[in-house]
Amino acid sequence: MTALRPHAEDQYSDELALLAATDDRIRPPGWRLSPQAVVTYLLGDGAKITPKYVGPRRLIEVAVATLATDRALLLLGVPGTAKTWVSEHLAAAISGDSKLLVQGTAGTAEEAIRYGWNYARLLAEGPTEDALVASPIMRAMRGGTIARLEELTRVPSDVQDALITILSEKTLPVPELNTEIQAQRGFNLIATANDRDRGVNELSSALRRRFNTVVLPMPASAEEEVEIVARRVAQLGASLDLPAVPTALEEIRRVVTVFRELRTGLTEDGRTKLKSPTGTLSTAEAISVITNGMALAAHFGDGTMRPADVAAGILGAVVKDPLSDGVVWREYLETVVRERPDWLDFYRAARDA
Template sequence: MNEPVLRQHAEEQYAEELALLTAGDERVRPPGWRMSPQAVVTYLLGDGDKITPKYVGPRRLIEVAVATLATDRALLLLGVPGTAKTWVSEHLTAAISGDSTLLVQGTAGTAEEAIRYGWNYARLLADGPSDAALVPSPVLRAMRGGAIVRVEELTRVPSDVQDALITVLSEKTLPVPELNTEVRARRGFNLIATANDRDRGVNELSSALRRRFNTVVLPVTRTAEDEVAIVVRRVAQLGRALELPEVPAAMEEIRRVVTVFRELRSGMTEDGRTRVKSPTGSLSTAEAISVITNGMALAAHFGDGILRPGDVAAGILGAVVKDPVSDAVVWREYLETVVRDRPGWLGFYRAARDV
């Protein structure tokens, strides 16, 4: 019997949708792909019926991303935090390769072995360099299997480690000089990297590496209604996954959180009449989802089962005030100049002041 997991991979969670699309897909599929590019786009954006949308945004961006992966160019998803870069990359690999687990997590400590290969040192010492002693990286496994590999937060990876990708992306080979051989990528291999454009200057991509990518910039959700729809859908999914007690969907509080985040992000109230200061944090859609999910847990376990302003006020404060000095000033000014006199927001104002 399988042990329950907190979060399933995309290809597991949406296995029925993927099977449905694959079964009815009669269009041309690129080598190594499980479905056609058109079906991949439908999987990401939904069909209004049996296929749920995984991403809400411009269709053309997803079409460009999918078309890139059908060529010999790698794909770089760029955007501010919370624009669904990781989410999109996972679902793209699930739809194209059926396996989203080939992943390199970029950090300041990512070593070249994570991009190329490592060694089983016990076998290396006993028998010397051999195929049995070689430990393949996710990139090498993707090359051998003709699959898509993901590299998260590429600009967090040290520059010299980043450059280990240049030969892989240009020549589609990975030299293994210790064995006097090389690994050639099978058809279907490609790479999706994500990068946070707030990390510019951390470890900029070299011009040689950047030329190997087509870049797609994922924007912040354009309209409040789209953002509300994303929050509602993801909160419902998380509630089921976490087996939270049922809490009636409180659209009023969801809209309130989305409104606060959008106004503070843009520096302007939704009616365009009042300028407000923006905090240092990103206030992404992902953080709005977290605030609502936490509020539902509070309402279920410590409240009356109804999501109220007091259940979300503390979560909003934690999301907004990252710098205890400057952000606290921004938040107090926003409360006093915008929230206090807004019709229907008195309960939230009091809850936020109490926090």
Template sequence: MTVLRAHAEDEYAEELALLAKEDDRPRPPGWALSPWAVTTYVLGDGRRISPKYVGARRIVEVAVATLATDRALLLLGVPGTAKTWLSEHLAAAVSGDSTLLVQGTAGTAEEAVRYGWNYARLLAEGPSRDALTPSPVMRAMAEGRLARVEELTRMPSDVQDALITLLSEKTLPIPELNLEIQARQGFNLIATANDRDRGVNELSSALRRRFNTVVLPVPATAEEEVEIVSRRVAQLGRSLRLPETVTGAEEIRRVVTVFRELRAGATEDGRTKLKSPSATLSTAEAISVLTSGIALAAHFGDGVLRARDVAAGIVGAVVQEPAADRVAWREYLETVVRERPDWRDFYRACREVS
């Protein structure tokens, strides 16, 4: 049975195998590839290795170099800057396994980063190694792999602090069994966080010191963002088995332009100031809008992505808080979009759904 979304190490197994075969550079203990090969896997080589992340090479090099030290890596950025995507591919390239994942939420318990118990066995046999339920972090320590923690700042502060001993001592005490798990070479941790969402729990200074923080910026230029969106939309279309659709570069550029201008609060030429809506309007949301548009064009249109196929998705992405966001959107539509002669079809489509 074909899975909806394969793990990075499975989807790009051929590329990883090719790099491993040709990689003759020094590898840190426990790593499947050298830092140079990991960076090549993430950024691509323009020939046989496809780029997974489009951005400054130095950002990726710093992130990879951090993982080769005794400091954990914190990928920080606003929503939609590919933090999760990058962490998955780093884990796949370094450890060959991106599945040792803890998803941070307000309800995440300490057991998610330490260990829990199989209570049936615990009651029947008492505390024992067999009754222990290891967390993904504990498994990563025992196997010498990378663990991933998503949305670190959404976890309660006391759960966050459970990571301090793990990261500083590289040891997980299990007092109930009078033993400890010591991390094997190759173990490290990648966490992601953003400070734009509600419900954020600030990291303590003690925990923050255990991380090297790498900030992932939004795409610097419209061309860079268009490239990212185009690539991911094509990948998603293949994985979702959407019917073949003619995806116009013009519609992709329009969506990216709308999102960038509303995020920045000004038009690309800087001549018109705009009200920014409450929505994040990230690159990830642009990808979602276009993927939905392709599905509409394929199943209910003529197989060509047009303005009417993306209009509803854009309005839904922009207008998150009906009162204030609708005012900002209508102002943008009437003062900017309406005045662009080659955007008339886009203007009409957005007016219809607004």
């Protein structure tokens, strides 16, 4: 059996091994690579190490430097800015294990952050070490590795505050056993939160002080976003055994252009102001639209991706609210897309969709 989506440390094991073998810089306690090598792993070296993130180098340097201190790292940004992706690759490069993960939701309980109990053993034996069920964060503390917490602002506020002692004292009290877990050197936490969730469960000032926040921006230019989408689509296509679509780049540029114009509320030439839909139209959504278009072209077409293969996907990404977003999309089609001579096929496909 082959995993549909291998963990970063498995998918890029050869690159991590190569960096480890040639890395002669100082490594913080518990780290498998030096901070410089971790940055190279994330951004690539133009040769044997492929880029995992395309964006400002300084942001990644600040993130890596933070994890080498006693401050936890909070990756903040709108949906689709690769927060989870960066978090996973940082953990893989630093600890060789990105699987110590807590997924934050409105129903996340304190046990997911601290520890729980095997209730069958608890009833039979009482509170014992064997009856205790360690959380991913407790396991990271014991092993001196990186733990990850996704969507921190979705976690209820009282559960969030369970992190305060862990991050400030680097200990996790277990009063039932009259003991505590002390974090080993190398332990740290990477949390993610998205800008759109600000106010869902605001972080307390005490907890916010325990984090160094790095904001991951949307791609700065259209070319940068096209590069990101093209690279990620190629990776996904290979993992899903989708045939290569030679004309995909043209449609990638079109999808990126549509998303960026609607996201910013302005056409590329700066001449026409546009209404923006309620959705984020993120890079991640662009990747999804193109991947779906590749599947349509490969399995239900002749292998050439055409506007009709991406039109329905774009419609689904843009129109989240049928009333308000539907108006935005129709106005964009009639005032912008229709006026571009080389976009007439896309205009017809989008109208049909």
